[in-house]
Amino acid sequence: MDDSNIIVNTDDISIESILDTFKSYSDKKRAKDIKSAVCAQLYPDSLLARPEVDEIVDLILREDKKLGDESWLTYSKGYYSKRKRKSTPTEVPMQISEYTGRGGECAVMSELLFHNYNVNRMMIDEGVDLVAVKDNIYYYIQVKTVSMKDGKINAQINIENFDKFIGNQMRYVIVARCKDKDGQKNIFFTFTQQEISKGIYDRCVKRGERSVSIKIKFHERSGEPFMYDEKETSAKWNMNRFEL
Incomplete structure (x- = not known):
């Protein structure tokens, strides 16, 4: 099956979809692993790399880093992991x-x-x-x-x-x-x-x-x-x- 014409819906790529790729707080991933996991979530039957997905994930990771201690991910020695955050009275963690x-x-x-x-x-x-x-x-x-x-x-x-x-x-x-x-x-x-x-x-x-x-x-x-x-x-x- 030729899947080169599959259209990437960038609306489906968000910090929530990135967080969903981590199994636990101890799970660590490199940026390329996150991109592959997000791509696999969105297009499980596709074997092709998706540069559009990589660009959006890179953008979200950069913006998350700017949040400092309020970021959803931590970054250390080339690896990302989920940050344990304290919920505020107005915050509801997003699900799948x-x-x-x-x-x-x-x-x-x-x-x-x-x-x-x-x-x-x-x-x-x-x-x-x-x-x-x-x-x-x-x-x-x-x-x-x-x-x-x-x-x-x-x-x-x-x-x-x-x-x-x-x-x-x-x-x-x-x-x-x-x-x-x-x-x-x-x-x-x-x-x-x-x-x-x-x-x-x-x-x-x-x-x-x-x-x-x-x-x-x-x-x-x-x-x-x-x-x-x-x-x-x-x-x-x-x-x-x-x-x-």
Whole structure:
């Protein structure tokens, strides 16, 4: 079987998928071993090397190192291993990424159904996870499920997918998994393509070479959410809003 035409979905590569390659905290891997393990997770039937996977893994490892003592991995003598971290009250460790992603999609579907949208999942992932319709208007929805870390949210949108849907009824829904006094809960943020593009223009959202990064933090006293990068802007309008 010729698998040279398999398309790499970089949305599936994250720090969570890298952490999943380690069996325990004592497990140690070189960078090349992590790349091979991530590639094997995503494409178990492929025998080819995937330079795109290597590039994304290298980028994630570099960004993780910048976190210092807050990093998810430790690095010593050429080997990486998982760091034992103390959970904060707002932090929920992510589980296997496929389960997490599906859970987020189902949570969004449930909320949309409660808001009288007819909604269904796409069978093939081409940048759209859900399609919803209400009053004969169709919406395409991409869901990003992340864990809240240290009271902050960071979601990545693949740049090719983002550019591909400009001008369409596209909606991006971030599902942030976090803890509260009664257990765990989801916080939802819904953005239109235009709102994200304005955030990029206003330097509150970062557009990189490979992804659009939406970062959200909460005011210490009021709890109001803000999108931020070089500058910041309120995301209160977007929080837990399901009028697409």
